[in-house]
Each structure stands twice: as structure tokens, then as C-alpha cells.
Amino acid sequence: DAGITQSPRYKITETGRQVTLMCHQTWSHSYMFWYRQDLGHGLRLIYYSAAADITDKGEVPDGYVVSRSKTENFPLTLESATRSQTSVYFCASSAPPKFYGYTFGSGTRLTVV
């Protein structure tokens, strides 16, 4: 998806390790979001940000940390990875959702062993 990139595409890590997933957008969208997608649960919001230095919790924030020092970057850190955090993670960006849809990255498939 042009304009929003996630890295890495795939990641395998061990339980207890710290892992950071990167998200970069080139549209200067004010809003950015992190979701995880698991079978049977659909998309669940982890954290979101309305602007640089403004972040807020979503439905499932425990075990995750975010920062947004620059508008274009919104990294997601798993402080101490657990097997339950094995999932596909999607970053998205948007102008105000009242008027616009989201643009998603291609996702990061994370496996915690």
C-alpha cells in the first residue's frame, strides 16, 4: 500500500523479548492506529494517535507501548513478548475518520515462540 509502510513483514521472537514494529506514512495524516487481527476476533484496536505526542489506548493496550514524536512515524513496542501476542499487526492512518476512510499498511506477522 503506497504511502504507508510497515516493517518488518514477518518476525519471530522469543517469549520475554522486546520487539518493536515500525509504521511510517508519507501523507501527513493526523491520525494513526495500531490493530491486531486474530481469527474469531476481527480487528482489535491496540492504540491510536490523533497527532504527534498525542496517544490513547484502544481495546487491548496491555503489554504494548507506543510513541509518536513525529507525525509520520508510529512505532509499536511489545515490552516483553508473550505467546498470546502472536498475531498479525496492522498500522493505519487517516485524516479525521468523521470524513475519511483509513489507509492500511500490509501488516506484520508476528510469532512469539
Place this chain on the structure above:
Amino acid sequence: SQQGEEDPQALSIQEGENATMNCSYKTSINNLQWYRQNSGRGLVHLILIRSNEREKHSGRLRVTLDTSKKSSSLLITASRAADTASYFCATAPNAGNNRKLIWGLGTSLAVNP
């Protein structure tokens, strides 16, 4: 906290047939959006319909919205094998901060050649 519920959960049709998916939601909305997700990829925004609109078209897509019934439908006409994907509806609530979309669990569409 899924608001949207898509129906059916899975749909299998032949190429050239029309596919109809439905979405129901619970609270007052500002807009409703439909997204497509191909296997292993991020979601792609298809169409946004505002609460004061009843019908919207985009190519082979037709979306209707009935706010009195709190429901929407997505019609794909003359389906192609390339339309095989999962389709999600998402709503932007009217009340509170509508910075976050609320997602359904999706309809899995298979278009057989």
C-alpha cells in the same frame, strides 16, 4: 466491542453472479465504511456512506444505508474471481469522539471461476 455484524459470515458464488453482504450496527453513526481484505494483505477502503445518504455507487459496488434499521448492504455486481476476499464494514459513531472506527467481523466471499 464489535458494533458491526456482517451477514453472511461466508458466501460462495459463481463468477458473473451478484454478491450481497449485509452489516448491522447498534448506535447512531456519522458514516459507515466498507473495506476489502485479500488474503494476507492489509485492508483496502472501498466506499464511505454518510448517515444522510441512502445509496452510493462506485464502479461495480453499490452500498445502501438504512439508518432506521441500523443496517447497510454492499452489492458487488458481475463478480470476478479477483473479488474473492473478506469484506468488512466499519462505523464512525456519532456520539463522543468519533476518531475511531468500530469494526465488524467480516464476510468471506469466494468467487468461483
